[in-house]
Amino acid sequence: MAPLGEIVIYHLLCVTALHSRNYIEAFDNQTACVAAVVKMLQSQKEENWTLPLLYTVCIDLRLVAQKAEGCNPQSNGKILEKAAESLLACFRVCAADNRSSDSETKRLGMLNLVNQLLKVYFRINKLHLCKPLIRAIDSSPFKDQFPLAQQITYRYFVGRKAMFDSDYKAADEYLSYAFQNCHGRSAKNKRLILTYLVPVKMLLGFMPSKPLLEKYDLMQFWDLVSAVKEGNLRGIDNVMEEHESFFIRAGIYLIVEKLKITAYRNLFRKVYLLESSHQIDIASFQAALQIMGQEDVDSDETQCIVANLIYDGKIKGYISYQHKKVVVSKQNAFPPLSSLY
Amino acid sequence: MHIVGTCSDIEKSFLRLTKAPEACEVRPVSVLRNSLRNVKEKWIEKQDYRYACDQLKSIRQDLTVQGVRDSFTVDVYETHARIALERGDHEEFNQCQTQLKMLYTELPYCRTNAAEFTAYRILYYVFTKNTLDLTTIFQFLSKEDRENECIKHALLTRCAWATGNLHKFFMLYKTAPLMAGYLMDWFVERERKQYLKYIIKSYRQSVPVDFIIRELAFESRSKAVEFLNQFPLSYTGCDQNQLDCKASLPAVASI
Numbered sequence: 357m358a359p360l361g362e363i364v365i366y367h368l369l370c371v372t373a374l375h376s377r378n379y380i381e382a383f384d385n386q387t388a389c390v391a392a393v394v395k396m397l398q399s400q401k402e403e404n405w406t407l408p409l410l411y412t413v414c415i416d417l418r419l420v421a422q423k424a425e426g427c428n429p430q431s432n433g434k435i436l437e438k439a440a441e442s443l444l445a446c447f448r449v450c451a452a453d454n455r456s457s458d459s460e461t462k463r464l465g466m467l468n469l470v471n472q473l474l475k476v477y478f479r480i481n482k483l484h485l486c487k488p489l490i491r492a493i494d495s496s497p498f499k500d501q502f503p504l505a506q507q508i509t510y511r512y513f514v515g516r517k518a519m520f521d522s523d524y525k526a527a528d529e530y531l532s533y534a535f536q537n538c539h540g541r542s543a544k545n546k547r548l549i550l551t552y553l554v555p556v557k558m559l560l561g562f563m564p565s566k567p568l569l570e571k572y573d574l575m576q577f578w579d580l581v582s583a584v585k586e587g588n589l590r591g592i593d594n595v596m597e598e599h600e601s602f603f604i605r606a607g608i609y610l611i612v613e614k615l616k617i618t619a620y621r622n623l624f625r626k627v628y629l630l631e632s633s634h635q636i637d638i639a640s641f642q643a644a645l646q647i648m649g650q651e652d653v654d655s656d657e658t659q660c661i662v663a664n665l666i667y668d669g670k671i672k673g674y675i676s677y678q679h680k681k682v683v684v685s686k687q688n689a690f691p692p693l694s695s696l697y
Numbered sequence: 698m699h700i701v702g703t704c705s706d707i708e709k710s711f712l713r714l715t716k717a718p719e720a721c722e723v724r725p726v727s728v729l730r731n732s733l734r735n736v737k738e739k740w741i742e743k744q745d746y747r748y749a750c751d752q753l754k755s756i757r758q759d760l761t762v763q764g765v766r767d768s769f770t771v772d773v774y775e776t777h778a779r780i781a782l783e784r785g786d787h788e789e790f791n792q793c794q795t796q797l798k799m800l801y802t803e804l805p806y807c808r809t810n811a812a813e814f815t816a817y818r819i820l821y822y823v824f825t826k827n828t829l830d831l832t833t834i835f836q837f838l839s840k841e842d843r844e845n846e847c848i849k850h851a852l853l854t855r856c857a858w859a860t861g862n863l864h865k866f867f868m869l870y871k872t873a874p875l876m877a878g879y880l881m882d883w884f885v886e887r888e889r890k891q892y893l894k895y896i897i898k899s900y901r902q903s904v905p906v907d908f909i910i911r912e913l914a915f916e917s918r919s920k921a922v923e924f925l926n927q928f929p930l931s932y933t934g935c936d937q938n939q940l941d942c943k944a945s946l947p948a949v950a951s952i
Contacts, residue, residue, distance in 0.1 A: 432799070481829055520828050604835045610828060616860050656912065660864035660892075666899035668861075674901040677908065683901075 359396035363389055367413075370420065379424035383435060386417045390442045397449050402456050407465040414443055414472050422479070433480040440476045440485075443469060451492060458498075467493060467502040467510055474513040483517055490514055508534045508545075516552055519611060525697050527556045547572045555611045558584065559618065561693025576602050584615050587623025590649025592616055618693065620661050621670045623648060625690040634673075634689065638662070638680045655680065669696055699764035707731050711754035714762070724759050726769060732756050733773060746784045753777040771800050771807045778814065782879045787824075790880075794818055816847035817880055823855055824884045831855065847874050854881070863892040867914040889913045889924060890952045896942065897930075897949055903939040906932075928952055 366389035373382035390413050397406055421439035425431055447469040453462035470489045477485050493499065493510065502510075515530030531553040538546050554564050554577050563585065569578050576599040583591030596603065596612060603609040627644050628636060642658040662682055665671045672691065673684035684690075702723030709724065709732070724732065736752045739745065753773065760770050778793035794814060801811040815838070822831045842848050850869060857865035866888060870881050892913055896904060906921070915921035928951055931944035 430803070481833060483829055520832075522828070604832075607832045609835055610832050610859060613856065613859060657862065657864045660862060660895070660912070663895040663899040664861035664863070667895045675899050676902075677900055677904045 359392050359399070362392040363396065363409075363413075366392060370416075374420070377427075379420065379427050380435075383417075383420050383424045383439075386413070386420045387438065387442050389413055390417050390446065394445055394449055397446075397462065402460045404453075404456070404460055404462045404464060407450075407462065407468075410446055410465060411468050414446055414469060417442060418472055418476060421476075436476050436480050437482075440473060440480075443473050443476065447473065447489070463496065463498060464501070466496060466498070467506045471506060471509045471513070474510070478513065478516070483520060486513070486517055490517075504537060508538050512549055512552075515549075515556075516607075519552060519556055519608075524556050524559050528553070528560060531556060543572070547574065550574055551606050552608065555608050555615070558615055559611065560697050561618075580612065580615065584619050585622060586648075587619045587621075587626060587644070588648050589616060589619055589623075589645070592619055593649065617664070617668075617670075620645075621665055621690065621693070624662065624665065624671065628684060628689060634684045634686055636682050636684070638675070638682060641682070700762065701725055702728075702759060702763060704728065707735050708752060709755045709759075711751050711758065714758065718762055723762055724756075725763070726760075726765055729756050729759055729773075730769065733769075733776065737776065740780060746780065746786070749780055750777070750786070750789060753780070766800060766803060768804065768807045771797065771804065771810075774800065775810055775814070778817075779876060782817070782876050785879070785883060787883065790817075791821065794821065812842060812845040813847050813875055815842065816845070816851035816874075816877060819848070819851035819855055820877060820880045823858055824880065847877065850874055850877060858888070863888060863895065864912060867892070867912060870914050885914075886924075893925075893928075894949055894952050896940075897945050897952075898942075900942045902943055903933055903941045905934075906938050906940055909940060 366385050370382045370385035370389060373379070373385060393406070393410055393413050397410060400406065417439050418436075421435050424435045425433070428435065447466065450462040450465040450469060456462070470493055473489055474486055477483060511530040511534040515527045515534060518524075518527035518530060531549055535546060535549045535553055538549060540546070550568075550572050551574065554569075554574065557564065558577075558581070563581050564577060566578055569575050576595070579595045579598075580592065582588075583595055592615065596609070600609070603612050623644050624641055627640050628634075631640060638655055638658055641662060642653060642655055645653045645658060645661075659675055659677075662671065662675055666673060666675070669691065670693070671682075671684060672687075672689050673682055675682050700718070700720050700723060702725045703720045704722060704724045705728050706724060707728065732752065733756060736749055736756070739752075740749045753776065756773055757777070760766075760773065774793045774797050778790055778797065781787075781790035781793060794817060797811075797814050798818065801808050801814075815834075819831070819834060822834065838848065843852070850873065854866060854869045854873075857863070857869060870878070870885060873881055893909070896909065896912075906925075909925070910918060910921040913921065913924075915924065925940075928945075929948045931941040931948075933939045933941040933944075
C-alpha cells in the first residue's frame with residue numbers, strides 16, 4: 357500500500373483510540389504513522405515539501421506519548437523513550453540528506469526535530485543525550501537559516517542545559533538570545549525563559565529590576581533580590597521555603613541556593629565597608645553571619661566560608677590563622693561579580 | 698505468564714540468561730528465603746564480597762524470572778545494596794537502589810527503610826555530581842521525608858557541598874547516620890583535595906597541620922600524613938608541624 361494510505365489509516369486509528377481514551381493504543385498507532393511518514397520521506401529524492409507533515413506527526417507523537425505517560429505512571433519514562441527513538445529515526449533521515457540542493461534538502465528539518473527531541477529528553481531527565489544533537493546543529497551549514505521560532509526554542513533548551521552543567525556564561529548567552537528574540541506577545545514563553553535567565557544573571561552579578569519582574573509575574577525573585585543584596589541568609593532561606601514549589605517545579609531550586617554564596621560575599625563586603633580597615637577580625641564576620649541568621653556558626657566555619665570566597669576570586673586577600681584576621685587587598689578587595697566570569 | 702521454579706539449591710552461582718530458563722533451573726521463593734538467610738550468615742562469618750554478590754545476583758535473577766515483586770524482593774535488594782555500600786561497589790549499589798526506588802513506589806507497605814535509602818540516593822547524586830537528579834528529587838520528598846533524620850542529614854550535606862561550605866560538609870561526614878558514612882567515603886577524598894586547595898590558596902603564611910587534620914576529618918595523624926604526602930607540599934615550623942601555604946602554592950596544580 358502506498359505510504360500515504362498507511363499514514364491516513366494509522367492517523368485515523370490513533371484518533372479513534374484517543375477518542376476512547378486508549379492512550380497506549382493511540383501511541384502505538386501514532387508511532388506506526390510516523391514510521392510510514394519516514395518511509396515516504398526516504399523515497400523522495402531531491403524533495404522536502406513533506407517536511408511540514410513530518411513536523412505535525414512528530415509533535416502529535418510527543419503529545420500522545422506525554423498523555424500516555426501521564427495515565428501510566430509505572431511506565432516511568434519508557435513510553436517517551438520509545439517516542440524519542442522514533443523521533444531520532446526522523447532526525448536521521450533529515451540529517452543524512454546531504455546530496456540535495458540547499459533549497460530541496462531535508463536537512464532544513466533538522467532543528468524542528470532536534471527541538472522535539474530536546475523536549476522529550478528534558479521530560480525524562482536524560483540531558484546527556486542532548487549532546488550529539490547540539491553538536492549536529494552547531495556544525496550545520498544551515499545554522500542561521502532555520503526559522504526564528506525554532507532558533508528561540510533551541511536556545512531556550514540549550515541554555516537550560518548549560519545551566520545544569522554550571523556553565524553560566526553560556527546559559528546567559530543562549531537564554532538572553534531567546535528572551536530578546538521571543539515575540540512580545542508570547543508572554544507565557546517570555547516568562548518561561550525569564551524563569552531561568554533571572555537566576556543565571558543573578559549568579560553572574562546582575563540583579564533584575566522590579567518592573568521587569570512585575571511585568572512577567574515573577575515577583576518570587578524580587579524577595580530573593582533584596583535578601584541577596586543585603587547578605588540576609590535567613591531571608592534567603594525564608595524565600596526558598598515560601599516559594600519552594602515554584603523553584604522546585606521549575607528546576608531552579610539548586611541554582612537559587614547558590615545565591616547564598618553571593619549573599620556571603622555581599623555581607624562580608626558590608627562588614628569591610630563598616631570597619632573601613634583592610635584588616636578585619638574573623639570574629640566580625642562571624643558576628644555578621646550570626647546576626648543574619650546563621651546562629652550556630654563558629655570561627656572555623658566562618659574561615660571556611662571566607663576561604664571559599666578567596667579561592668573563587670570573590671575576595672582579594674588572605675586569612676591569617678595566627679591572628680584570626682582577614683587581610684584584604686587595598687585595591688578592589690571585593691571585585692564586582694560580573695567581572696569574574 | 699511467569700514460571701514457578703522447582704530447583705532446591707540453597708547456593709547457586711549467577712549465570713546470565715541467554716534464553717528462557719527451565720523450571721528446574723529456577724528456585725521458588727521458599728528456597729530463596731533460605732538462600733538469603735545463608736548469604737547473610739556467610740557474610741557475617743566470612744565477609745567474602747565476591748561470594749555474597751554472586752549469590753545475591755542469582756537470587757535476584759530468580760525473583761525477576763518468576764515475576765516476584767514483594768516485601769521479600771525489597772529485602773533482597775536492601776541486603777545487596779548494604780553490602781555493596783560497605784564494600785564500595787558503586788555500580789552494584791546503583792543498580793540496587795534504582796530497583797528499590799521503583800519497588801518502594803509500587804509497594805506502599807514495604808517502605809520501612811525507604812527513607813534511609815532515599816538518603817543514600819541523595820548522597821549518591823552528590824557523589825556523581827548529578828545536579829539534574831538532585832533538582833528533581835526534591836519533587837518527591839514529602840513533608841515527613843524532610844523530618845527523617847537520615848534524609849535531613851543527606852540534605853544538609855548536599856547543601857553544604859553545593860555552597861562550598863566544606864567545613865560543614867566534614868562535620869556532617871563525622872556524624873553520618875547508619876551507613877551514610879560508607880557512601881560519603883566514596884567522595885571524601887575528592888572533597889579533601891578541594892578543601893586543601895582552599896586552604897593553600899587563602900591562608901598566609903602557614904596553618905598548623907593539626908588544623909588540617911581536624912578540618913579534613915582524618916581518623917588519625919598517620920592517615921592525614923599519608924594523604925598529604927601525595928602532594929609536593931612545603932612545611933615549616935618546629936617538627937614541620939605547619940603547612941607553608943605560600944610555598945605550597947605551586948603544588949595546587951597537582952592536587
